[in-house]
Amino acid sequence: xxxxxxxxxxLGALGSAAAYHLARQGVRVVAFxxxxxxxxxxxxxxxxxxxxxxxxxxxxxxxxxxxxxxxxALEAASGERLLTITGGVVFIPDDGPYDAADFARSxxxxxxxxxxxxxxxxxxRWPQFAVPEGVTxxxxxxxxxxxxxxxxxxxxxxxxxxxxxxxxxxxxxxLRPDGEGVVVSTSGGDVRARxxxxxxxxxxxxxxxxxxxxxxxxxxxxxxxxxxxADPGAFDPxxxxxxxxxxxxxxxxxxxxxxxxxxxxxxxxxxxMTPAERTFVPSPExxxxxxxxxxxxxxxxxxxxxxxxxxxxxxxxxRFVIGPLIEHPDIIVALGAGHAFKFTPAIGLAxxxxxxxxxxxxxxxxxxxxxxxxxxx
Numbered sequence: 033x034x035x036x037x038x039x040x041x042x043l044g045a046l047g048s049a050a051a052y053h054l055a056r057q058g059v060r061v062v063a064f065x066x067x068x069x070x071x072x073x074x075x076x077x078x079x080x081x082x083x084x085x086x087x088x089x090x091x092x093x094x095x096x097x098x099x100x101x102x103x104x105a106l107e108a109a110s111g112e113r114l115l116t117i118t119g120g121v122v123f124i125p126d127d128g129p130y131d132a133a134d135f136a137r138s139x140x141x142x143x144x145x146x147x148x149x150x151x152x153x154x155x156x157r158w159p160q161f162a163v164p165e166g167v168t169x170x171x172x173x174x175x176x177x178x179x180x181x182x183x184x185x186x187x188x189x190x191x192x193x194x195x196x197x198x199x200x201x202x203x204x205x206x207l208r209p210d211g212e213g214v215v216v217s218t219s220g221g222d223v224r225a226r227x228x229x230x231x232x233x234x235x236x237x238x239x240x241x242x243x244x245x246x247x248x249x250x251x252x253x254x255x256x257x258x259x260x261x262a263d264p265g266a267f268d269p270x271x272x273x274x275x276x277x278x279x280x281x282x283x284x285x286x287x288x289x290x291x292x293x294x295x296x297x298x299x300x301x302x303x304x305m306t307p308a309e310r311t312f313v314p315s316p317e318x319x320x321x322x323x324x325x326x327x328x329x330x331x332x333x334x335x336x337x338x339x340x341x342x343x344x345x346x347x348x349x350x351r352f353v354i355g356p357l358i359e360h361p362d363i364i365v366a367l368g369a370g371h372a373f374k375f376t377p378a379i380g381l382a383x384x385x386x387x388x389x390x391x392x393x394x395x396x397x398x399x400x401x402x403x404x405x406x407x408x409x
Contacts, residue, residue: 049380120175
């Protein structure tokens, strides 16, 4: 049987980042992906993801600051430009479930520059927005865009250059802890690893439930749409920020990026289905809902051009789950709850540190597994 220090299950963003950081440390690492690299069945494909420090929780703000540190290190090591800083706005209706004061407090406590803007100030700075009264805007100049597909490919390429063994089209069927490590049973045969990182997102419980453990996950098909404005120049990244609308229903979007379109979506579409049931067909109701929201909030965003789908696996309260299983500490789990891409290089570093038995550079206490995992039924 082949033997490795660490095996990684899943080569989306988080698994690829873990493999990269493990290889940088000189660890003998093998990583498995059940589909082809760069596939569209998960949540790490397409082009753009928002990066930001603007959260209403100080734990996430601090971890986002660590992520910016690791993004810079990854860009320096790879020679790739992966982030584009545009500034970002979070719109918070005064009568909604979120409070701009929470954002202001968490940002202030962490030393992150920000501004609180009213609708008139927003319209003066970015006339593309038609923001009604009764909405507070939190502006952070450090927000921007990460190139999703390029980031994942960069991590995979440099992991291989550094010695990682990446095996795509290789399904992991079972994990068997035996007191001396973990036997990883795959469609290509068994390997043994001292520790295993499970970054399998919506497929996580397929590996945990045979061990008597389940992490509550709500899996759904998400979708993003691209719109073609009549004046794409008005939405250039130096003239238009990334944006989030935080309300009972959350929407978010981007300036033009790589093509003369603007991308937008509703966050948490509630279009629930398992990976096996997933249709890849966009919901016309969600598409119409988004188009109506943009027509009211960004009137010059233009006509709908296309819609593509992805997948969310949401934990309770969308809390990150990062750490070893209490019952099987040689198995380390990473779940990003549909908002982790911005943290990718920092989560990868943390997983590598946990998998090699060391202390983590960043405080992960808020994301421990024990608060989420439950016995499998």
